[in-house]
Structure formats: structure tokens, C-alpha cells
Amino acid sequence: xxxxxxxxxxxxxxxxxxxxxxxxxxxxxxxxxxxxxxxxxxxxxxxxxxxxxxxxxxxxxxxxxxxxxxxxxxxxxxxxxxxxxxxxxxxxxxxxxxxxxxxxxxxxxxxxxxxxxxxxxxxxxxxxxxxxxxxxxxxxxxxxxxxxxxxxxxxxxxxxxxxxxxxxxxxxxxxxx
Amino acid sequence: xxxxxxxxxxxxxxxxxxxxxxxxxxxxxxxxxxxxxxxxxxxxxxxxxxxxxxxxxxxxxxxxxxxxxxxxxxxxxxxxxxxxxxxxxxxxxxxxxxxxxxxxxxxxxxxxxxxxxxxxxxxxxxxxxxxxxxxxxxxxxxxxxxxxxxxxxxxxxxxxxxxxxxxxxxxxxxxxxxxxxxxxxxxxxxxxxxxxxxxxxxxxxxxxxxxxxxxxxxxxxxxxxxxxxxxx
Numbered sequence: 452x453x454x455x456x457x458x459x460x461x462x463x464x465x466x467x468x469x470x471x472x473x474x475x476x477x478x479x480x481x482x483x484x485x486x487x488x489x490x491x492x493x494x495x496x497x498x499x500x501x502x503x504x505x506x507x508x509x510x511x512x513x514x515x516x517x518x519x520x521x522x523x524x525x526x527x528x529x530x531x532x533x534x535x536x537x538x539x540x541x542x543x544x545x546x547x548x549x550x551x552x553x554x555x556x557x558x559x560x561x562x563x564x565x566x567x568x569x570x571x572x573x574x575x576x577x578x579x580x581x582x583x584x585x586x587x588x589x590x591x592x593x594x595x596x597x598x599x600x601x602x603x604x605x606x607x608x609x610x611x612x613x614x615x616x617x618x619x620x621x622x623x624x625x626x627x628x
Numbered sequence: 629x630x631x632x633x634x635x636x637x638x639x640x641x642x643x644x645x646x647x648x649x650x651x652x653x654x655x656x657x658x659x660x661x662x663x664x665x666x667x668x669x670x671x672x673x674x675x676x677x678x679x680x681x682x683x684x685x686x687x688x689x690x691x692x693x694x695x696x697x698x699x700x701x702x703x704x705x706x707x708x709x710x711x712x713x714x715x716x717x718x719x720x721x722x723x724x725x726x727x728x729x730x731x732x733x734x735x736x737x738x739x740x741x742x743x744x745x746x747x748x749x750x751x752x753x754x755x756x757x758x759x760x761x762x763x764x765x766x767x768x769x770x771x772x773x774x775x776x777x778x779x780x781x782x783x784x785x786x787x788x789x790x791x792x793x794x795x796x797x798x799x800x801x802x803x804x805x806x807x808x809x810x811x812x813x814x815x816x817x818x819x820x821x822x823x824x825x826x827x828x829x830x831x832x833x834x835x836x837x838x839x840x841x842x843x844x845x846x847x848x849x850x851x852x853x854x855x856x857x858x859x860x
Contacts, residue, residue, distance in 0.1 A: 463729050471682055475689035482685055489684020493677030496740055497669050505665035510637035512661030516653045517645035519637075548768075559781050567787035576782060576793040580775025581800040585768040589630070591672075592764055595740045596747040599754045601630050603815040604761040608768035610811050615769060615804030622799045 496595050503594030507586060511550055520545070536620055539571050543578050548612040551584035573627055577619040582612050672736070679737035683722070692718025706766070706809070707759045709749070716745035720763060727770045739767055758816045762809075769808040771801050 472482045514520055524542045532538040539561060546554040558579040565571040585608035593601055645654045686692050696703070696717035703710065703717050710716050719742035726735035742763060750757040756764070775797050782790040 464734065467734075468682065471686045471689070471691065474691060475685045478689045480685065480688045485685045485688045486681040488681075489687070490677045490681030493675075493680040493737070494673055496680070496744075497673040497676045500672065501666055501669045504669055505662045506634065508665035508668075509658050509661035510634050510641075512657040512664070513641035513645075513654055514637040515641075516657030516660075517641040517650065518648055518653075519640045519644040522644055555777070558778070562781060562785050567782040567785045567790065568792075572782075572785075572787075573793060573796065576775070576778045577796045577800055580772060580778045580793060580797040582804055583768050583770045586633075588768050589764060591736065592739055592743050592767065593756060593760075596743045597753065598747075598756045598760065600756065601764075602756040602758075602761055603812075603819060604756050604764045605630055605633075607761060607765045607808060607812045607815060611765060611769045611804050611808035614807035615800055618803035618807075619796065619800040622796045622803075626796050626799075 499597070500591055500594040503590045504587075507590045511553075511586070515550070515553065537571050537574065539565070540574050540578065540620075543575060544613070544616045547578060547582060547616070548585040548609055551587055554579060554584070570623065570627060574620055574623045577623055578616055581619055582615040585609060585612055675733045676737045676740070679734055680741060683719070683738060683741055686722075687715060687718070692722070694718075695721045706762055709757070709759050710746070711749075714745065714749070716742055716749065716759075719745055723763070724766060724771075727767065728773055735767075735770075739763065758819070761816070762812050765808040765812040766805065769801065769805040771805050772797060 472486075475482050475485065520542075524545060527545075528538045528541055532541070543554055543557060543561075546557055558575045561575040562572045567573075567576070585605070589601055589605060589608060593604075641657070642654055645651050683692075692715055693713060696713055696715075699717070699721050700712055703720065704712075707717070707720065710720075719738055723735055723738040723742050726738055743760060746757060746759050746763065747753065750760070774794060778793060778797075779790045782793070
């Protein structure tokens with residue numbers, strides 16, 4: 452299963468890059484002109500995201516560097532570890548939706564500390580792999596099109612992150628014990 | 629809600645730093661954060677330019693419309709407000725397939741393109757439409773077949789079986805995606821039951837908002853970007 456999927460992953464992009472222009476040429480599309488025409492929107496779109504991303508990154512960076520995040524995690528740890536969650540992975544529940552790089556660094560550190568094949572290492576890997584950085588996704592996707600009011604999207608994203616976190620722990624305990 | 633979270637991060641960060649006698653960290657963190665925001669966006673430029681180019685070829689060749697026709701039932705279920713055969717459908721599907729294959733840097737441009745198409749259907753350009761919320765929910769929970777980065781890290785630390793987390797990740801991601809779809813449905817129903825908010829008319833929002841919108845618009849935005857339809 453793993454071999455098949457990783458093979459598909461390796462081939463997907465090269466095949467897409469060849470197949471799309473080839474098919475387009477068959478349909479008499481001026482492929483190069485069409486590419487350039489579409490590509491020129493890319494720059495504007497990326498630039499439009501900058502204010503959104505800078506705003507979000509500044510706030511997150513302050514929150515982490517000031518020690519506020521540590522403090523918040525310290526309060527939550529005893530509360531949550533009572534439910535049976537290994538307290539070492541708890542910070543991930545808060546880090547994961549906020550900062551992709553931060554949570555990846557944290558996961559890597561847990562794997563280094565406890566070993567990749569420990570329960571903590573497995574749970575951390577699963578949490579890290581199974582959800583995306585909600586705040587980043589919202590900022591980039593909505594920033595690119597100028598949406599200011601995210602409506603209920605943020606709530607849905609955060610609640611599904613929580614579901615993903617709990618599911619990761621439950622699944623790991625079911626599979627690995 | 630995003631306003632409150634943003635304010636919360638900054639104010640609490642300030643207070644904690646002040647209490648810890650670590651106030652200079654705030655200045656450094658703010659500037660570092662700003663820098664990494666710009667760096668990430670610059671990293672996005674090459675990816676966006678390339679993939680939006682490729683996707684335009686696909687659009688011009690009628691490929692996206694084909695995908696849209698093929699996957700109509702799924703889209704009907706997830707995005708009932710998007711008209712069938714609309715180009716948004718093709719982009720949504722490309723975004724979802726790229727996510728599933730773990731092609732993160734291809735998924736983002738396609739998702740953004742899908743958002744731009746959904747924005748054309750959005751009556752209120754400032755506020756996310758239900759279809760946009762659904763697309764976002766699918767992306768934040770993103771179904772992943774192979775968490776490639778994690779497998780690489782586990783290999784680095786001499787795991788006996790680096791890929792053993794593939795199954796657990798897939799299961800967890802299916803649960804969280806299912807959860808996201810259900811919660812999104814629930815919120816959508818709650819929201820549609822409320823009387824729709826009046827669309828922002830220029831006099832209501834005041835001159836300030838209108839001015840800001842004008843400034844945020846790039847000087848020569850191409851015809852196909854959303855900004856041009858923002859005024860429509």
C-alpha cells in the first residue's frame with residue numbers, strides 16, 4: 452500500500468506536467484501562451500497574501516517568544532493528562548493549528564527525545580501528519596481573494612483539528628497496543 | 629473571531645513578556661514574524677506562478693470542465709450552491725486530489741484558484757460564502773495518503789518501521805475530515821436559518837473602508853483576477 456501510494460506520489464507531478472500540455476496541444480490550445488497568461492496571475496496572488504500572513508505571523512511570533520504559549524500549556528497539562536493523554540504530546544494540540552513550522556519542530560524534537568517507535572513518537576507523527584495548519588490555510592486562502600470576514604470557517608477548522616488530535620491518540624492506542 | 633484571536637495573541641504576549649521582564653523579546657518577535665511572513669509569501673510566488681500557468685492550460689483545454697462533469701455527484705453533495713460545470717468545480721477537485729496525494733505545493737495554488745472562482749459566485753465579497761467555508765474545512769482537515777515529511781523524519785531517527793504511521797494517519801485524517809464536513813454542514817444550516825446580513829453598501833461602511841479597498845487593489849491587476857470583479 453505504502454509502496455503503491457509513494458510511487459503514485461512520485462509520478463503524479465511529472466505526469467501532470469506532461470499530460471496537460473500534451474492534451475491541450477491536441478485540442479489546439481496555444482500551450483505556451485496559455486501558460487504565460489495564467490502564470491502572470493501568480494505574482495499578484497502571492498503579493499496579495501503578504502499583509503495577511505505578516506499580520507498573523509507577527510501575532511503568533513509574539514505569543515510564542517513572550518513565553519505566553521508555554522504558560523498556557525503549563526495550565527492545560529495537568530487538566531488534560533488526567534484524561535490519559537500523554538502530557539508530552541499535548542502542546543501539539545495547540546501548536547498544530549497555529550504554526551506549521553513550530554509544530555513540525557516540536558514533533559521532531561519528541562521523536563528525537565522518545566524515539567520514533569515509542570507511543571509518544573507515533574502519536575506525535577500521526578497528529579502532525581493528519582491535519583493542516585488551520586490558521587495558515589485560512590490566512591492564505593482567504594487573503595488571496597480579499598475575504599475579511601471568515602464567517603464560521605475558523606470554528607469549523609479548529610474543531611476539526613481537535614477531532615483530528617483526539618482521533619490520532621485513539622487510533623494509535625488501538626493500532627499499537 | 630479571527631480578530632479576537634489576533635488580539636489575544638498580541639495582548640497576552642505583551643502582558644506575559646512584561647511580567648517576565650522580557651519585554652525586548654516582543655520587538656524582536658514582531659519583526660521576526662513579519663520577516664517570516666514575507667519570506668513564506670516569496671516562497672509561494674514561484675509555486676503559484678508555475679501552477680497557475682499549468683492550470684490555465686488545463687482550463688483552456690477543457691480538462692477542468694471534464695473533471696467537473698466526472699465528479700459531479702461528490703460536488704453536488706459538498707457544494708450544493710456551486711452551479712454544475714462551473715470552473716470552480718474543476719479547481720476544487722484538483723485541490724482535493726493534490727491534497728490526497730500529499731502534493732502540498734500543488735494543492736495550495738489550486739485551492740487559491742478554486743477560492744477565486746468561488747469569489748465570483750459570492751454575492752458579498754468581504755464575507756466568506758458557505759462554499760468557501762466548506763473548501764477551507766476540507767483543506768484544514770486535508771485527507772493525506774502519505775505523510776512524506778514525517779516518514780522522512782522518522783527515518784532520520786532510525787525508526788524500525790518509518791511508514792507504520794501511514795495507516796494511523798489515514799484513519800485519523802478520515803475521522804477529522806468527516807468531522808469537518810459534519811460541523812461545516814451544521815454551521816451552514818444555523819447560518820442559513822438566520823436572516824441574511826445586508827450586503828455592505830458604501831455609505832454604511834463609511835469612506836474609510838472604501839478607500840482601503842481601493843488601495844489594496846494592485847495598480848494593473850490582470851483581467852482574470854478576482855479584484856476586478858470585487859467591484860461588480
